[in-house]
Amino acid sequence: MNYSFPKLLETLAGGRGLVLATIVEAAGSTPQVPGASAIFGAAGLVAGTVGGGLLEARVEAIAGEARRDGRARLVEIRLDADPSDAEGAICGGAATVLVDPGVDAARGVFQSALGGLRGRRTGALVCRIVEGHGEHITVERGWIPADGPIGGDVAPEILRGVLEGGTPRLARTEGRLTYVEPVVPLPRLIVAGAGHIGRAVARLGRLLDFSVTVIDDRAEFANAENIPEADEIVVGAIGTEMGRIDVPDGYFVIVTRGHAKDAEALRAVVRRQAAYLGMIGSRTKIEIMRREFLEKGWATAEEWARVRAPIGLGIGSKTVEEIAISIAAELVQVRAGRRKKADA
Numbered sequence: 001m002n003y004s005f006p007k008l009l010e011t012l013a014g015g016r017g018l019v020l021a022t023i024v025e026a027a028g029s030t031p032q033v034p035g036a037s038a039i040f041g042a043a044g045l046v047a048g049t050v051g052g053g054l055l056e057a058r059v060e061a062i063a064g065e066a067r068r069d070g071r072a073r074l075v076e077i078r079l080d081a082d083p084s085d086a087e088g089a090i091c092g093g094a095a096t097v098l099v100d101p102g103v104d105a106a107r108g109v110f111q112s113a114l115g116g117l118r119g120r121r122t123g124a125l126v127c128r129i130v131e132g133h134g135e136h137i138t139v140e141r142g143w144i145p146a147d148g149p150i151g152g153d154v155a156p157e158i159l160r161g162v163l164e165g166g167t168p169r170l171a172r173t174e175g176r177l178t179y180v181e182p183v184v185p186l187p188r189l190i191v192a193g194a195g196h197i198g199r200a201v202a203r204l205g206r207l208l209d210f211s212v213t214v215i216d217d218r219a220e221f222a223n224a225e226n227i228p229e230a231d232e233i234v235v236g237a238i239g240t241e242m243g244r245i246d247v248p249d250g251y252f253v254i255v256t257r258g259h260a261k262d263a264e265a266l267r268a269v270v271r272r273q274a275a276y277l278g279m280i281g282s283r284t285k286i287e288i289m290r291r292e293f294l295e296k297g298w299a300t301a302e303e304w305a306r307v308r309a310p311i312g313l314g315i316g317s318k319t320v321e322e323i324a325i326s327i328a329a330e331l332v333q334v335r336a337g338r339r340k341k342a343d344a
Contacts, residue, residue: 004047004209006117006186011039011047012103012110019063019101023050024127024170024179028093030079031055035168035181040067050097055079059097066101073099073135074177096170098129098139098179106141113143113183118231120185120211122146124162126154129177154178166339186211187275187335188247191230192238192265193256194221197280200324201253203229208328210251215241215265239264251331253311254279263289270299270307276334278311278327286310 012020022037023030031051038048038056040063050059058077066073078094103110109125116123123145130138144154146163158171158180168181189205191198194216205212206229213232216222222235234241238256242265252274254265262279269277270293281289286309293299312326313333 004207005183006114006209008037008039008048009110009114009117013107013114015039015041015046016104017041017067018046018103019067019099020103021050021059021063021097021099022179023095024074024098024168025096026093028079030093030095032095034170038063040064042067050095055095059099062097062099063101066099070101071136072102072139074129074131074137075099075135098127098137100127100139102139103141109141109143116143116145117183117185122163122185123148123183124154124159125181125183127179127181129179131177154180188213188250189331190215190242190245190247190250190252192216192242192252192254193261194218194227194233195255195257196320197255197323197327198253199227200320201255201327202227204324204328205229205331206231208332210331213245215245216256217261237264239268242268245269249273249275251276251334252278253327253331255311255327259285259289263292266293266307267298270303274306275338276308276331277306278308278330280311280323281309283310 012018019040020037021040023032023034026034031053036050038050038059039046040060044060050056055077062073062075074096076094076096113123113125123143126142126144128140132138144159158169162169162180162182166182166184168179171178171180187210189210190213191201192215194214198214202212202214212230213234214222214227214230215234215238217236217238219235222233224233227233238261252269254262256262256265262281266279290304293304294301308330312323313329315326317323317326
């Protein structure tokens with residue numbers, strides 16, 4: 001799955017009468033990749049997407065049929081309409097879509113996967129597909145923690161490949177298909193500062209599928225009522241608490257209330273090999289801090305060069321919300337670049 005994975009799992013674990021449609025295989029040019037999922041209810045799309053446009057319209061129609069007759073389907077949808085057909089899809093590829101109206105029976109499986117995600121435990125969702133007559137199939141779903149025993153007919157090498165590569169796979173064995181989908185912990189976003197910008201960044205981080213930690217020394221700001229989107233809130237001396245956060249490849253955003261607090265937060269993490277390290281401030285302030293860090297030996301020139309300051313993409317942001325968007329956009333850009341590099 002993708003497109004707000006936690007939201008999809010929450011919906012599946014808590015909903016009823018839903019149909020889950022997932023692209024399990026794709027060939028050629030398609031608007032989405034294997035793992036893209038959409039959930040449909042009686043009124044239509046509930047969450048997710050399989051690519052929008054004609055593909056999603058076709059899948060929604062098939063989901064409606066599956067919801068009425070209660071039968072799962074595995075369908076291939078070709079996207080090679082004639083360019084003169086204004087309603088057609090001309091991507092030129094084909095998507096194999098699993099449409100399952102029986103997800104109510106698997107709510108416990110999705111709850112286990114959601115618990116693993118929230119507990120930062122890696123695992124895999126396994127969907128065993130037994131082919132039947134025509135497009136109709138039988139579906140069995142399960143959850144395999146990465147540190148638990150491998151059950152059923154999932155080959156260890158397939159599970160390892162999916163978990164290490166981070167991409168789903170449709171495996172074929174005699175008379176059976178097995179779709180294995182990785183569930184890996186969300187990237188950690190650590191926000192130093194619970195003021196207006198920190199709160200806005202936390203909100204966007206949650207929407208963008210980061211696990212969000214907010215740190216501040218002011219309990220009146222750092223609390224669940226003020227920042228309900230945070231997965232974790234830490235109240236304490238900012239530098240000390242930042243230093244205690246042991247997060248390999250974390251995304252650190254420093255947006256405290258002033259120069260001293262920013263420097264305190266940055267000193268705690270500047271030597272780390274973080275995925276992202278950004279700090280708010282004017283160019284004048286940043287230059288003053290750069291000289292201070294280099295002269296006092298708090299950072300080397302190479303370490304300082306990894307700090308994204310001023311923070312965020314240059315979109316001409318002025319308001320709190322615009323600044324938060326510029327930071328969030330930079331976070332997404334860095335995360336996408338890391339994923340692309342890992343897939344190369």
